């Protein structure tokens with residue numbers, strides 16, 4: 250499963266990934282919010298409709314503390330042809346979590362109970378949850394899982410960090426193991442899978458896990474899902490695929506020139522890690538002041554040697570330090 254990234258994995262990115270790389274059984278779309286309790290405005294779901302445009306089965310996601318809003322969103326998505334939505338109980342960004350949304354709701358299991366009780370009386374579509382170990386403490390989730398067990402959720406995706414870590418620091422595998430003991434639901438693992446060896450080592454640690462959600466590791470190395478599924482691709486072919494993927498993103502305007510340049514820089518913040526000189530490549534891309542300047546840099550970028558496993562790990566460790574701190578690139 251492809252992880253959602255607000256501002257990055259929009260429909261154009263998801264479809265370009267499916268067209269040029271693939272390897273996923275599903276894509277989770279970034280969250281929508283403020284959809285209201287009367288009618289869902291078309292602008293809120295523009296990234297999700299029509300469902301037939303999705304090149305890979307897609308799961309819409311909502312962030313909300315209103316049962317009525319979740320129900321209405323579920324009804325709207327059902328009417329559009331979706332069969333599954335996801336409730337975000339994991340977002341750690343302070344402007345969200347401080348308002349008791351995303352992981353900010355985890356210290357309040359009673360509220361989660363009340364919301365689910367109301368939602369499951371009326372929702373016409375399958376519901377899953379994406380969450381983390383807690384907001385302030387890794388044991389918060391252990392109070393929430395027994396509540397989730399009372400409802401027929403499709404599955405729970407767990408990122409083994411707490412909210413105050415945002416996406417930095419170490420993942421807490423003992424904390425994840427405790428979750429597996431504490432729930433009857435199927436669990437999807439999500440966190441710091443950035444190369445094949447890392448995937449294999451986490452898989453060996455958690456042999457019961459059948460589903461995996463790939464995030465930054467995939468944004469960095471778009472071949473990762475394919476490689477996990479056993480596909481081996483030559484460097485020459487990889488280069489062609491990366492090039493074609495990037496051309497499709499470039500041809501898909503997302504606002505004015507500045508906005509598009511900003512978007513492409515965000516893509517490269519991660520994708521530079523696919524190339525051996527990742528940090529230096531990104532540093533040069535970051536300096537482009539116009540799309541014309543950016544286009545001039547590209548041939549050099551695509552000539553760079555591809556990164557090996559160790560280089561990918563080093564880039565990942567470098568990149569995650571800035572997430573949540575560098576508002577321009579990592580949001």
Ligand SMILES: Cc1cc2nc3c(=O)[nH]c(=O)nc-3n(C[C@H](O)[C@H](O)[C@H](O)COP(=O)(O)O)c2cc1C
Nearest residue numbers: 252253254255279280440441442463464465579580
């Ligand atoms: C910039 C950014 C935006 C994100 N947007 C969302 C989102 O819309 N919904 C969500 O559930 N998670 C979101 N996430 C979290 C990722 O989906 C994923 O859970 C996280 O990156 C951890 O997985 P990884 O270690 O494989 O990257 C976001 C993360 C980042 C850094």
